[in-house]
Amino acid sequence: MEFGKIDRSLLDTVDFSLPANPDLNHLVLPGKRAVHPVIHIGATRWTAAEWLGNLYPARAKAADFLKYYSQQFTTIELNATHYKLYSAADMQKWAALIAQESFRFCPKLFQGITHRGGLKGKEAMTLEFVEGMMGLGQYLGPVFLQLSDGFGPGRQVELLEYLSTLPSQVKWFVELRHPDWFNKPTITEHFFQALHTMKIGAVITDTAGRRDVCHTYLPVPATMIRFVANEGHPTDKRRFDAWVDRIAQWIDQGLEEAYFFLHMGDDHYVPDFAIYAAEQFSARTGITVKVPVLFPKENEQGSLF
Numbered sequence: 001m002e003f004g005k006i007d008r009s010l011l012d013t014v015d016f017s018l019p020a021n022p023d024l025n026h027l028v029l030p031g032k033r034a035v036h037p038v039i040h041i042g043a044t045r046w047t048a049a050e051w052l053g054n055l056y057p058a059r060a061k062a063a064d065f066l067k068y069y070s071q072q073f074t075t076i077e078l079n080a081t082h083y084k085l086y087s088a089a090d091m092q093k094w095a096a097l098i099a100q101e102s103f104r105f106c107p108k109l110f111q112g113i114t115h116r117g118g119l120k121g122k123e124a125m126t127l128e129f130v131e132g133m134m135g136l137g138q139y140l141g142p143v144f145l146q147l148s149d150g151f152g153p154g155r156q157v158e159l160l161e162y163l164s165t166l167p168s169q170v171k172w173f174v175e176l177r178h179p180d181w182f183n184k185p186t187i188t189e190h191f192f193q194a195l196h197t198m199k200i201g202a203v204i205t206d207t208a209g210r211r212d213v214c215h216t217y218l219p220v221p222a223t224m225i226r227f228v229a230n231e232g233h234p235t236d237k238r239r240f241d242a243w244v245d246r247i248a249q250w251i252d253q254g255l256e257e258a259y260f261f262l263h264m265g266d267d268h269y270v271p272d273f274a275i276y277a278a279e280q281f282s283a284r285t286g287i288t289v290k291v292p293v294l295f296p297k298e299n300e301q302g303s304l305f
Contacts, residue, residue, distance in 0.1 A: 004207025091135030
């Protein structure tokens with residue numbers, strides 16, 4: 001993800017501290033731990049050849065990558081659905097490869113709806129999108145609607161009217177990018193309160209160059225965090241550790257579900273960081289979070305004779 005990326009030399013000058021919890025969160029979270037809270041950790045694609053010999057067997061075939069990915073993670077940010085409309089049959093083929101029942105796909109809404117023209121009159125296309133995603137069956141997680149950088153609060157009525165038409169059989173999240181959603185407090189509060197009323201979640205994007213979009217609003221008792229790291233820079237783990245503390249706090253207050261997506265900047269960094277992330281979440285929250293298990297390198301397997 002290039003959104004919000006800055007020069008590596010500037011990272012130590014950035015204030016990565018997380019904002020305080022908004023008042024809305026105290027309304028949404030009941031103040032006591034949910035019976036079975038869940039934390040999902042995932043990446044943004046399963047096609048990374050960089051994972052051969054660590055997350056995947058060294059000789060794995062590309063056709064088997066999704067199967068191995070779903071053994072290592074319990075979710076994926078499904079960006080492919082942003083670029084074309086898929087049929088239910090397409091999705092069923094992917095669902096058939098999933099290795100564990102807890103796995104969830106989190107599709108990004110088709111760009112023909114969100115980035116081409118206005119949102120008015122997009123109900124039929126949205127329904128076509130959703131019908132395709134239903135092919136994922138039990139593996140379908142929340143769908144997130146990403147708005148462009150140019151979609152500002154001047155179009156709030158248009159957006160809210162569209163959100164009110166979304167099919168209720170799917171869980172929805174919204175990602176805002178225009179600065180004016182966040183630099184005008186009355187607009188910010190009004191919009192996230194509206195999401196709460198509609199039971200729609202809010203995507204949190206943690207990226208170095210746009211700290212405004214790293215809000216901490218919880219319109220529903222679930223969160224989706226897109227964590228944009230910087231190729232193993234020391235600030236990556238410090239930023240992540242702050243999220244562990246915040247999510248642990250939310251879990252204690254009643255957060256039911258968290259989706260945490262790793263945008264590492266270079267997929268070589270995903271395996272080790274994912275292991276660290278899962279171990280830290282498990283230790284801090286007491287929730288069993290799937291920890292990836294690396295395949296041994298071929299020259300480490302030894303001989304049978």
